[in-house]
Amino acid sequence: MLHDGHRAIIVDPGDAAPVLAALDDQGLTMAGILVTHHHPDHVGGLAALRPRLQGPVFGPAREDIPTPFEPLQDGAVVSLLGLDFEVMAVPGHTSGHIAYFHASAGEVEPPVLFCGDTLFSAGCGRLFEGTPAQMHQSLARLAALPADTRVCCAHEYTESNLRFAAAVEPDNxxxxxxxxxxxxxxxxxxxxxxxxxLRERAINPFMRCDVAAVVGSAVQQGAADRSGAAVLGALREWKNNFR
Ligand SMILES: [Zn+2]
Incomplete structure (x- = not known):
């Protein structure tokens, strides 16, 4: 949730109950909902929230989101609470996945990114619908955003992701x-x-597919070659079975 003290933007409401509780607690109305992709843990709360919603639901044009919603393509701009959010296509986890980036040019607060299940701290989403090459390109786009961008991931997986990151790069x-x-x-x-x-560029192996130590580990795990896509694919397979 992002709010200005009066109105809130809700992102990926998998469950309505905690959203309604937070709105009531802080006396907020709901100005809009941003959806990054179609998985139930990101859209499951939509139906129960609609009666309280005083604005649109936005979602990826290429995915099956519960209607009604305003479909968005790469490059679209969404305005809510007086803030502009640029839509970025970031396929890989799902084929139509989008992210929302607020650049906040000239403002005191740093930029904000809502990246759903594409980028996690020290990790990335599983490749349910997309290819390693797509995810590699999606993460490269996100890595090119301003270093101080606040990365709002959809899940708190950091601790287990870091255990994997340390296995990939023991000397980092x-x-x-x-x-x-x-x-x-x-x-x-x-x-x-x-x-x-900035932090993800330093600790996230999936954003470091061109770093020698990461490439070396990926090759040991069976990467077909040293390209970014092959390295990412090998890391993702390794992580899927990592305990
Ligand atoms: Zn997902």
Whole structure:
């Protein structure tokens, strides 16, 4: 949720109950809903929220989102609460997945990215519908956003992702430090999110497919060649079975 003290934007409401509780707690109305992709844990709360909604539902044009919603393509701009969000096509987890980026040019607050299940802190989504090449390109687009962009991922998977990242790059000091920070936050019941693009470039193996240590580990895991797509594909397969 993003709000201005009066009105809120809701992102990927998988469940209506916590959204309604937060709106009531803080006395907020609902100005709009942003959906990144079609999975039930991102759209499951839509029907129950619509009676309270005082604005549109936006979603990816190429996916089957519960209607009505305003379909968005890459490059579209959504305006809510006086903020512009640029729509970015980021296929890989699903084939029509989109992300929403607010550049906040000239404002005091840093930019904001809602990236759904494409980018997690120290990880990425599973490739349910897309290819390694698509996910590699999607993550490259996100990596090119401003370094101070606040990365609002849809799941708190950081701790287990960092365990995997450390296996990929045992000598990466940023990952070792992130593990300590992450464990301290989680022990207090606090989130590790939002992350930043700067941080993800340093600790996220899926955003580091051109780094020698990452390429080396991917080749050991059976990457067909040293291209970004092959490295990402091998990492993703490895992570799927990593415990
Ligand atoms: Zn998903």
């Amino acid at each position: 000091a940023d990952i070792a430090e992130a593990i300590v920070t992450c464990r301290a936050l989680r022990a207090q019941g606090l989130p590790t999110l939002p992350s930043t693009i």
